[in-house]
Amino acid sequence: MTTAPNPSPVAGTAARPERTGQRNTWLLTVFTAVTNLADGVTKLIIPLMAAHVTGSPLAVSAVTLSLTLPWLLTSLHVGVLVDRFDRRLLLWLADGVRALSVLALLAAVSWGGAGMPLLFACGLVLGVAEVVALTAAASLVPAAVADPGRERANAWMTGAETVCNQFAGPLVGAALLTAGTAAALGATAVTYVLGTLILLPLVPLAGRFRADGASGGSVRSVHGDIRAGLAFLWGNRVLRTMALTLTVMCACWGAWMALIPLAATRSMGADDGDYGVLMSALGLGGVVGAVTVRLVNRVLGRKGAMSADLLGTLVLVATPWLTSSLVLNTVAAFLGGMGGVLWSVNSRTIGQSLVPDALLGRYTAALRLFSWGALPLGSALAGVLAQAADLSVAFAVFSLASAGLIVPFLRWMPAGELTAEPTARAKDRP
Numbered sequence: 001m002t003t004a005p006n007p008s009p010v011a012g013t014a015a016r017p018e019r020t021g022q023r024n025t026w027l028l029t030v031f032t033a034v035t036n037l038a039d040g041v042t043k044l045i046i047p048l049m050a051a052h053v054t055g056s057p058l059a060v061s062a063v064t065l066s067l068t069l070p071w072l073l074t075s076l077h078v079g080v081l082v083d084r085f086d087r088r089l090l091l092w093l094a095d096g097v098r099a100l101s102v103l104a105l106l107a108a109v110s111w112g113g114a115g116m117p118l119l120f121a122c123g124l125v126l127g128v129a130e131v132v133a134l135t136a137a138a139s140l141v142p143a144a145v146a147d148p149g150r151e152r153a154n155a156w157m158t159g160a161e162t163v164c165n166q167f168a169g170p171l172v173g174a175a176l177l178t179a180g181t182a183a184a185l186g187a188t189a190v191t192y193v194l195g196t197l198i199l200l201p202l203v204p205l206a207g208r209f210r211a212d213g214a215s216g217g218s219v220r221s222v223h224g225d226i227r228a229g230l231a232f233l234w235g236n237r238v239l240r241t242m243a244l245t246l247t248v249m250c251a252c253w254g255a256w257m258a259l260i261p262l263a264a265t266r267s268m269g270a271d272d273g274d275y276g277v278l279m280s281a282l283g284l285g286g287v288v289g290a291v292t293v294r295l296v297n298r299v300l301g302r303k304g305a306m307s308a309d310l311l312g313t314l315v316l317v318a319t320p321w322l323t324s325s326l327v328l329n330t331v332a333a334f335l336g337g338m339g340g341v342l343w344s345v346n347s348r349t350i351g352q353s354l355v356p357d358a359l360l361g362r363y364t365a366a367l368r369l370f371s372w373g374a375l376p377l378g379s380a381l382a383g384v385l386a387q388a389a390d391l392s393v394a395f396a397v398f399s400l401a402s403a404g405l406i407v408p409f410l411r412w413m414p415a416g417e418l419t420a421e422p423t424a425r426a427k428d429r430p
Contacts, residue, residue, distance in 0.1 A: 018148075021144065021145040021146045024144035024202055024203070025144075025152060025153040027198055027201060027202050028144060028202070029153070029156040030160075031091075031195050031198045031199055032160040033160035033161075033164045034191055034194055035133060035195040036160065036165035037168055038188050039126075039164075039169060040164060040167075040168060040173065041169050041170070041172055041176065041184065042067070042102065042126055042173075043067055043170070044169070046063060046064075046067065046105075046123055047067075048177070049105070049109075049181065050063040050116065050119050053116055053119070059116055063120050063123050064123075067126060067127045067130075068127060068372070068376070069127060070124065071368060071369065071372040072373050074131055075135070075366065075368055075373075076226045076365055077226070078365050079226070079363070079364065080229075080361070081132065082360075082361025082364070083229075083358055083362055084211070087140040087210070088202060088209040090136040091132075091133055091137060092196050093132070094130075094136070095129075095196040096192075096196065102126075102188050103185075103189050105118070105119070109185065135361055135364050135368065136361070137157070138348060138364045139364050141153055142357060143205060143208075144202060144204060144209075150349055151293070151349050154348040155293045155345045158290060158341055158348065159290025159291070159341060162286040162340070162341060162344075163283050163286055163287055167280065167283035176188075211357050225362065226362065228359070229359050229363060229365075229366060232355070232356075233366055233367075237412065237414070238354060239363070241408075243366070245310070246347070246367065246374075247371065248374070248401055248404075249405065250370070250371040250372070250374035251377055251381070251401070252316075252378060252401055252402045253316075254374060254375035255381065255382035255394060256382075257375070257379060258379035258380075258382045259386055259391055260278070260320065260329075262386075263395075266391075268324050268325070268329060269324075269326065274326055278326065278329060281330045281333040282336065283337060284334060284337065285336065285339075288334075288338050289337065289339065289340070289342045290345070293305065293342055293345045296308070302349075303413055306343050306346050306409075306413070307409065308342055309339030310339075310405050310406050310409060311406070312338060313339060313340075314403050315332045316332050316333060316336030318399040318402075319331075320332075320395050321392050321396050321399055347367070382398065385397055
């Protein structure tokens with residue numbers, strides 16, 4: 001009698017990581033949406049609380065700055081932290097710290113009001129926790145999602161981060177404030193706790209969420225680890241080109257964000273509702289970019305899709321310089337938002353393919369430092385130019401800067417390495 005052969009384990013083995021990756025993609029996307037929604041709410045509430053405490057513009061701006069300053073001060077050190085410890089655990093800790101900070105503000109409001117020192121301190125804590133959470137979440141993706149599904153995971157997470165943090169969060173915060181500051185803070189704390197619970201079913205495809213090589217390696221000092229991460233980024237032509245290009249693009253975006261309120265109200269004749277539509281076009285473009293990025297990549301390739309963002313940034317910044325049409329500037333904002341997500345998704349996917357797992361946290365943090373750090377610099381330079389000359393002069397300068405990126409990017413960025421789907425990642429090279 002012959003025995004029927006056992007079913008091949010290959011199909012089942014291949015299916016399990018695919019199903020796990022799909023589930024992890026959903027969990028990470030929902031986590032990103034929920035926590036970034038809460039981040040967007042805090043960025044509205046805390047500066048408003050400061051404005052109720054003091055009439056000093058300097059003090060209020062300092063509290064507002066405390067929420068984003070950690071990206072400049074702590075990004076590289078957080079990258080080392082993410083590369084040394086369990087990345088899912090860091091997400092839990094970041095959410096816990098954020099919830100406790102918001103609860104501290106809630107307690108202060110309930111007991112008579114939060115003073116400026118507490119608002120500034122909570123702003124810094126929330127800012128550092130955001131750096132940890134966003135860096136760890138982006139670095140965790142390769143351990144949670146296999147290569148074939150990674151582009152989709154990055155698209156969904158990037159879309160959720162952009163829409164919830166920058167657009168939906170402030171809107172929800174404004175709605176919550178109608179019920180009072182205490183209610184808004186309480187709802188925000190609950191949202192952070194919910195984000196922690198969402199991650200409980202998250203499991204790695206194999207092994208753990210701690211970076212490979214995190215417990216060993218020859219470089220152990222924090223500054224030595226930072227230098228190793230920056231040296232790897234600078235030594236890779238693809239990563240270096242992306243980082244330098246992104247820095248200039250983000251400076252242009254910072255300039256646009258700083259000047260567009262005046263341009264819209266003075267030159268375009270926009271009222272508050274029109275301005276809201278103009279800014280909402282950015283978020284709508286981001287959603288469309290997240291939904292269509294895989295199609296765009298198939299048609300244009302990764303290099304073509306990222307080049308589309310260069311053109312989108314140029315259109316975004318140049319349109320207020322060339323025309324005062326509110327309609328055309330709204331279309332430009334849509335194209336800019338769409339291109340921004342196309343770039344973010346592809347740059348994350350490329351980085352996760354080219355960067356060793358043991359360096360991924362430091363790479364992600366450095367890239368965020370270049371991008372988020374360039375935003376306020378661009379805003380400041382734009383303000384100086386507009387004050388010294390005119391709004392059109394400032395827009396013209398940054399239009400030329402964005403146009404100057406196109407040829408170097410097309411020349412230095414190799415298309416072949418970006419279009420092929422990686423089959424293996426370097427994991428043990430520090």
